[in-house]
Amino acid sequence: MPKPEKASQLEQVRALAEEFGVLRSRDLASKGIPRAVLRRLCNQGGLVRTGRGLYVSAIGNITENHSLAAVARQVPKGVICLLSALRFHGLTTQLPPDVWLAIPSQARRPKGAVASIRPVHFSGKALTAGVEEHVVEKVAVRVYCPAKTVADCFKFRNKVGLDVAIEALRDCWQQRKAKAEELRRYARICRVENVMRPYMESLI
Numbered sequence: 001m002p003k004p005e006k007a008s009q010l011e012q013v014r015a016l017a018e019e020f021g022v023l024r025s026r027d028l029a030s031k032g033i034p035r036a037v038l039r040r041l042c043n044q045g046g047l048v049r050t051g052r053g054l055y056v057s058a059i060g061n062i063t064e065n066h067s068l069a070a071v072a073r074q075v076p077k078g079v080i081c082l083l084s085a086l087r088f089h090g091l092t093t094q095l096p097p098d099v100w101l102a103i104p105s106q107a108r109r110p111k112g113a114v115a116s117i118r119p120v121h122f123s124g125k126a127l128t129a130g131v132e133e134h135v136v137e138k139v140a141v142r143v144y145c146p147a148k149t150v151a152d153c154f155k156f157r158n159k160v161g162l163d164v165a166i167e168a169l170r171d172c173w174q175q176r177k178a179k180a181e182e183l184r185r186y187a188r189i190c191r192v193e194n195v196m197r198p199y200m201e202s203l204i
Contacts, residue, residue: 009033009034010037010044010046013037013038013041013047014057016028017047017057020073020138021137021138022054022055022066022073022137022138023038023047023056024055025038025053026053042055048062054074063136063137065141066136068099068136068141068143069139071099072140072142075103076140077103078110079102079127079142079144080099080100080142080143081101081102081120081143081149081152082118082149082160083096084096084098085143085149085152086149086153089143089146091146091150091167091168091171091172091175091177092171098116098117098118100120101117101118101120102119102120102121102144102152103120104121104123104127105121105122126155126189126190129186130145130147130148130186131145131148132144132145145182146178147182147183148189148190150165150169151186151192151196152190153169154169154190157195166199169183173203180200184200
């Protein structure tokens with residue numbers, strides 16, 4: 001006998017959660033599955049609600065970077081930057097309460113995001129250069145590379161603090177996460193070459 005419709009929908013949602021890693025409630029619309037199925041699966045212990053409209057499989061592995069995966073599902077064109085990128089690359093011991101996200105200079109603040117987002121407007125090469133793609137909980141997450149992140153910290157030193165930028169540069173160099181030419185190249189792109197030069201000369 002064929003499975004009852006509700007049972008079939010439950011299996012479909014379980015499969016989607018496994019496929020996407022982080023499942024959005026709106027992902028069900030194209031499948032014609034009512035959102036009530038999500039609630040039913042949560043009650044059964046098959047899914048875990050991690051934020052408004054976001055769910056993960058109960059048997060999945062929620063990592064320390066879950067908030068980055070959640071934001072990437074909500075704002076796929078954004079790029080993790082500044083303090084959040086430093087944390088991702090192991091260049092700071094700080095745990096920022098917000099996810100710092102680079103968005104185009106004309107873009108509006110993301111709406112409906114479940115995580116607390118700290119949007120920062122970037123433009124030109126400063127927006128597009130140095131973007132890496134990492135997979136976190138099966139989600140493609142765009143993050144600036146270590147060298148670009150250091151340059152960004154100097155550019156936005158009024159937001160993150162000059163001491164944070166200097167520490168990030170030192171840790172990046174000591175951990176060999178970027179070469180001198182990479183740091184200089186992104187410093188030029190971010191127009192902070194003169195600001196970074198004395199700190200680089202003290203290290204290199």
